[in-house]
Amino acid sequence: MPTNATIGSRRRRLAAACVLWAVSGLNAVTAQPAHHDEPHPQAAAALQHVQVADPASGRVYELLLSQPDKPAPAAGYAVVYLFDGNRSAPKALAWLRAHDLADRVLVVGVGYPDTADFDVARRYQDLTPTAAPDHPGSGQAGAFLDFIETQVKPRIARRYRIDPARAALFGHSLGGLTVLYALTRNPARYSAYFAASPSLWWHEGDLIAPLRQRARRDDCGAGQRRDVVITVGREEQPLDQTPTDPPERRAKLARRRMVDNAATAADILGGCAAFDIDYQILPGADHGAALPAGLYHALAHWMDKDSAAPMP
DSSP: OOOHHHHHHHHHHHHHHHHHHHTTTTTTTTOOOOSSOOOOOHHHSSSSEEEOOOOOOOOEEEEEEEOSSSSOOTTTEEEEEEEEEHHHHHHHHHHHHTTTTTTTEEEEEOOOTSSSOHHHHHHHHTSSSOBBTTTTOOOOOOHHHHHHHIIIHHHHHHSSSSSEHHHHHHHHEEHHHHHHHHHHGGGGGSSSSEEEETTTTTHHHTTTHHHHHHHTTTTTTSOOOOOEEEEEEGGGGSOOTTSSSSSHOOOOOHHHHHHHHHHHHHHHTTTTEEEEEEEEHHOOOOOOTTHHHHHHHHHHHHHHTTTTOOOO
């Protein structure tokens, strides 16, 4: 059993590693668009790609799976499921490898065939809880989450020995929105929820009400506590905007209120005893930079809470 001093040391070391990785992987975290961050080619090459069709919709997805070199721990592998897996899974595996955790935590990226980046059209289908008129086909996040539950998770459980008490879900932007939506639907599906820069502005902010309803339920304090990590880049809603910022950018940032909305979500969910909330504003990070920085912070937080996690 680790001592309080050991746990405190782990917390400090993982937190420092998170900051260093966020900076080194972004070539100056500030103002870098998503496609300029570190691609981690070695980690990407180590992931196995498996295509899976959703029998309900007929759409094909691509799973990006890590391949641990050692047998599963006694309790089984912890698993992190990641939306936009083509982009996020290599980052997660690279971070876990750097911290000697890749043989304890299984990476399962849920992505799309024929891309190493984002599939924008399908993101609007899969990562939006409600339909918006200007995005035909949007509003199918519920069906997408059910596909992961009924098709992806059983496939992973057949292939690997996993720890059912250690499953995390990560998403960024619309993916972060869908992570919080998943929490409102059925919190028991995952033990940890990682929402990076959640797009809570979607459809005039209509996920805020379900978040309040979930936090106010009579049974909200019952059962296993769930980790909820919400991160957002400081530059997504800067305190001061320079006169050189394009007017359309200033208007967009003001309209979307990314930092305010993330803080509101954290405050709402903090009212439920079942949720262990970690809310972080990422210094210097814009929306693109907040993907890797938020992912690394969430993994560091999660591993810090695992008293069995080995340290590098």
